[in-house]
Amino acid sequence: MTKSTNITWHHTSISKHDRRSQNGHGSCTLWFTGLSGSGKSTIANAVSYELFRQGINEYVLDGDNIRHGLNKDLGFSDYDRSENIRRIGEVAKLFVDSGKIVTTAFISPFRSDRDLVRSLFEEGEFIEVFIDCPLEECERRDPKQLYAKARRGEIKDFTGIDSPYEAPENPEITIQSGSVTVEEAVEQVLNYLRDKNIL
Numbered sequence: 001m002t003k004s005t006n007i008t009w010h011h012t013s014i015s016k017h018d019r020r021s022q023n024g025h026g027s028c029t030l031w032f033t034g035l036s037g038s039g040k041s042t043i044a045n046a047v048s049y050e051l052f053r054q055g056i057n058e059y060v061l062d063g064d065n066i067r068h069g070l071n072k073d074l075g076f077s078d079y080d081r082s083e084n085i086r087r088i089g090e091v092a093k094l095f096v097d098s099g100k101i102v103t104t105a106f107i108s109p110f111r112s113d114r115d116l117v118r119s120l121f122e123e124g125e126f127i128e129v130f131i132d133c134p135l136e137e138c139e140r141r142d143p144k145q146l147y148a149k150a151r152r153g154e155i156k157d158f159t160g161i162d163s164p165y166e167a168p169e170n171p172e173i174t175i176q177s178g179s180v181t182v183e184e185a186v187e188q189v190l191n192y193l194r195d196k197n198i199l
């Protein structure tokens with residue numbers, strides 16, 4: 001028997017689309033933006049929990065955790081804030097490539113930074129979720145006592161106090177977190193994902 005010497009190994013790299021079809025659901029970034037205390041972390045975590053419960057591949061990228069590790073060299077100057085968001089965007093993109101639904105919870109106050117992140121993704125993969133809560137309500141909640149510190153002048157350039165927050169102009173989802181419950185907010189996000197056939 002003559003052995004063929006002309007057989008070459010066919011390398012097929014696994015694509016995002018292969019991972020999605022194995023998972024049985026789409027992948028995307030749910031980019032939560034809003035004032036401190038508006039409920040980004042609370043709602044992002046509740047969404048992730050519900051997705052996990054339903055057997056969906058998900059992950060939460062949380063601001064404080066990223067600042068403790070990957071971005072620990074960055075502070076709060078305009079450049080550092082932008083670089084912080086850019087790196088998170090790149091990490092989120094890897095998660096989308098890996099087939100997951102990734103939720104991110106960062107104030108991300110500047111429209112240009114969020115638009116830059118959006119530009120990293122394919123159409124429909126970047127879902128901007130505006131957690132729209134009046135400043136007065138965020139300040140009343142003040143879960144980390146940061147507004148109190150900012151008002152006393154102990155924190156400089158605090159978003160909403162002495163640094164601007166640029167609200168999204170055309171977010172895919174807007175959640176009025178001053179008037180809906182966390183459960184209702186989760187349902188709103190899941191409905192959007194179902195509507196777009198991501199779930």
Ligand code: ADP
Nearest residue numbers: 036037038039040041042141143177180181182
């Ligand atoms: P952020 O991540 O935007 O800084 P957090 O999620 O850390 O905000 O804090 C929001 C606080 O507001 C939490 O203590 C949460 O329990 C409370 N809260 C009250 N009502 C709501 C709501 N409808 N949606 C989200 N959070 C709410």
